Amino acid sequence: MKVYIETYGCQMNEYDSEIIRAILDEADLESTDAPEQADVVLINTCAVREHAALRVVNRIHEIRRLPNGARLRLGVVGCMATGLKKQLGGNRRLPVDFFAGPDSYRRLPGLITTAAAEKKELYAAELSDFETYADIYPLRRGGVNAWIAVMRGCNNFCSFCIVPFARGRERSRSPRSITDEVRRLAADGFCQVTLLGQNVNSYRYEQHDFAALLREVSRIEGIKRVRFTSPHPKDFPLHLVEVMAEEPGICKHIHLPVQAGSDRILKLMRRTYTRSDFLTLVEKIRALIPGIGLTTDIIVGFPGETPGEFDETFSLLQEVEFDAAYIFQYSERPGTLAARKYADDVSGEEKSRRSVLLNALQNGISLKKKRARIGRIERVLVEQAGTRKSRAESQGHTDDNHLVILQEGNFTVGEMVDVRIHDATAHVLKGRPPL
Numbered sequence: 068m069k070v071y072i073e074t075y076g077c078q079m080n081e082y083d084s085e086i087i088r089a090i091l092d093e094a095d096l097e098s099t100d101a102p103e104q105a106d107v108v109l110i111n112t113c114a115v116r117e118h119a120a121l122r123v124v125n126r127i128h129e130i131r132r133l134p135n136g137a138r139l140r141l142g143v144v145g146c147m148a149t150g151l152k153k154q155l156g157g158n159r160r161l162p163v164d165f166f167a168g169p170d171s172y173r174r175l176p177g178l179i180t181t182a183a184a185e186k187k188e189l190y191a192a193e194l195s196d197f198e199t200y201a202d203i204y205p206l207r208r209g210g211v212n213a214w215i216a217v218m219r220g221c222n223n224f225c226s227f228c229i230v231p232f233a234r235g236r237e238r239s240r241s242p243r244s245i246t247d248e249v250r251r252l253a254a255d256g257f258c259q260v261t262l263l264g265q266n267v268n269s270y271r272y273e274q275h276d277f278a279a280l281l282r283e284v285s286r287i288e289g290i291k292r293v294r295f296t297s298p299h300p301k302d303f304p305l306h307l308v309e310v311m312a313e314e315p316g317i318c319k320h321i322h323l324p325v326q327a328g329s330d331r332i333l334k335l336m337r338r339t340y341t342r343s344d345f346l347t348l349v350e351k352i353r354a355l356i357p358g359i360g361l362t363t364d365i366i367v368g369f370p371g372e373t374p375g376e377f378d379e380t381f382s383l384l385q386e387v388e389f390d391a392a393y394i395f396q397y398s399e400r401p402g403t404l405a406a407r408k409y410a411d412d413v414s415g416e417e418k419s420r421r422s423v424l425l426n427a428l429q430n431g432i433s434l435k436k437k438r439a440r441i442g443r444i445e446r447v448l449v450e451q452a453g454t455r456k457s458r459a460e461s462q463g464h465t466d467d468n469h470l471v472i473l474q475e476g477n478f479t480v481g482e483m484v485d486v487r488i489h490d491a492t493a494h495v496l497k498g499r500p501p502l
Contacts, residue, residue: 068179069097071105075123076113078296079263080145082214084111085205087144087172092206094176103133107140107179112147114229117398123147124161131162140164140182144172146233149192168192169219169234172200194235201244204251211450211481212294213257217245217280221265223299225326226337226404227366227397230265237265239272242280246287253289258481259448260284262295268303278307285316291483292448292466294318300325300348301339308355320360320468321352328383329376332369335409342383349387360390360467365425368397368418370409377421384428390436390469392429394422430493437469437491444485444501447471449478469496476500 070091074084087109088098099105108130113119123143130136142165149168164182167175171191178189199219207213218239221231249260262284264270270277277295285293293316298307300323311317327333330341340348352359365380384392396418399406447463454460454472461473461480471486472495478484486498 068106068183069099069104070107070109070179071099071102072109072111073102073126074111075119076111076115076146078214078261079216079265080111080113082205082216082263083145083169083172085207085214086200086203087111087175088206089203090172090175096176096179098206102130103135105135105139106183107142109142109144109175112143112145114146114149114233114400116395117400120147127161127163140179142167142175142178142182144175145169146229149194149233163188165189166192168194170195170198196236197238199238199240199244201240204248207255207257209256211257211448212259212261213252214261214263215245215248215252216240216263217267217277218264218270222269223266223301224337224404226335226408227369227400229400229403232402234265237269239270241272242275242283245280246283249284249287249290253287256481258290259292259294259450260290262293264295264297266297266299267295268298268307276304278304278310281307281317282310282314285314290316292316292318294320294468296322297324298322300345303348305351305355308352312356318466318468319356319358320362320466322362322364323349323352324364325383325387326364326366327369327372327376328380329372332372332376332380335371335405336366336369337404342379346383346386358467360465360469361387362391362468363387363389363393365392365394366397367394367421367425368413370397370405370411370413372397372413381425381428384425384432388432388436389429390467391433392425394425394429396422434491434493437493437496440469440488440496441491443488445469445471445488445496445498447473447484447486447498449473449480449482449484452478452480465496470494471496471498474499 072084074080102108112123141163143163144167148166165178174191220235220237222237224231268277325345328342399411445465449461449463451462454462461478463471487501488496488498490497
């Protein structure tokens with residue numbers, strides 16, 4: 068049988084799809100890039116935001132309308148399989164044959180075989196206290212960067228977030244399993260790795276913390292750059308920043324989700340830090356690594372957020388001047404504390420207005436910071452040949468995670484090059500070989 072996998076959501080889901088491909092390959096199930104040629108379709112899902120869930124539901128119906136849609140076996144895997152299985156399954160409300168949660172991927176070959184033989188809906192969505200897939204080498208498609216999950220699950224239980232319910236509690240992989248995988252990646256030609264976790268600074272295996280792991284990975288021969296995402300501001304250790312400053316292979320970029328600028332809203336979100344705590348942390352990070360790239364996540368329209376509290380978030384962005392901010396409108400997720408306790412009382416129109424204001428502010432900040440780089444020489448890891456506009460161009464990222472379009476040069480994917488920045492938008496830098 069041929070299996071087609073379609074992935075939605077975050078980098079962790081991309082990594083999970085690579086794990087699934089490895090498991091299916093071991094079971095002699097062939098992958099295909101075309102759903103029209105598939106016997107089995109797996110939709111790897113994200114349940115973090117309502118929009119992602121709606122896209123998946125619509126996609127399920129689209130797949131069933133394909134010429135082969137009536138006969139193929141269709142499975143929903145990933146976060147929606149656990150977090151939203153009651154809404155998705157049962158009573159044949161959706162034409163899905165089986166569900167497999169993030170801790171049940173080893174059961175997929177059996178689910179596929181059983182679903183092909185039986186006309187009943189199958190579930191394998193139990194959460195595990197120990198599953199990390201550390202013994203599975205993901206089946207990747209090649210490229211420059213490789214994702215590696217160093218831990219799974221989350222213990223934070225932020226009131227808006229479904230991840231602990233969809234992915235279970237935190238458990239960390241052994242450092243040995245991670246460094247072995249990185250060495251194999253280097254041998255396979257990958258020159259950058261990104262370490263993943265819902266809260267990577269909570270990583271701990273016996274006496275090994277995340278800073279120690281990051282240092283070990285950065286020193287592996289063949290790996291030019293190491294990135295990580297995402298930490299939590301509540302327990303971000305300054306020792307980690309010191310390691311970043313000391314090790315040239317660790318990229319000088321931190322994605323630090325603040326979510327809101329109001330103390331009352333942060334408390335309702337159960338973020339366990341204050342506005343002042345966050346600003347102090349940013350100040351200390353920038354003192355240790357001047358010029359470090361900082362990005363963040365913001366949620367607008369959290370239940371009860373007043374215009375004045377939104378203004379506090381607006382002013383926080385003005386004060387910090389992030390390199391980029393990913394701004395989302397609050398959407399109620401079934402099963403979360405916020406869904407159970409707080410009315411979703413900020414109108415859709417007001418959420419849209421606030422997100423437009425924040426995006427406009429951030430675009431102005433991003434443009435100013437990028438234009439300040441015009442004339443500078445930047446070191447870029449070439450990640451892709453060709454862009455949407457031109458096959459003659461290439462693209463890559465700076466150490467601090469700014470996207471650069473490389474023009475007027477003959478670059479090779481995987482090489483580190485110096486380019487002079489000659490133009491900038493709010494979202495990209497444009498560079499040429501220095502004269």
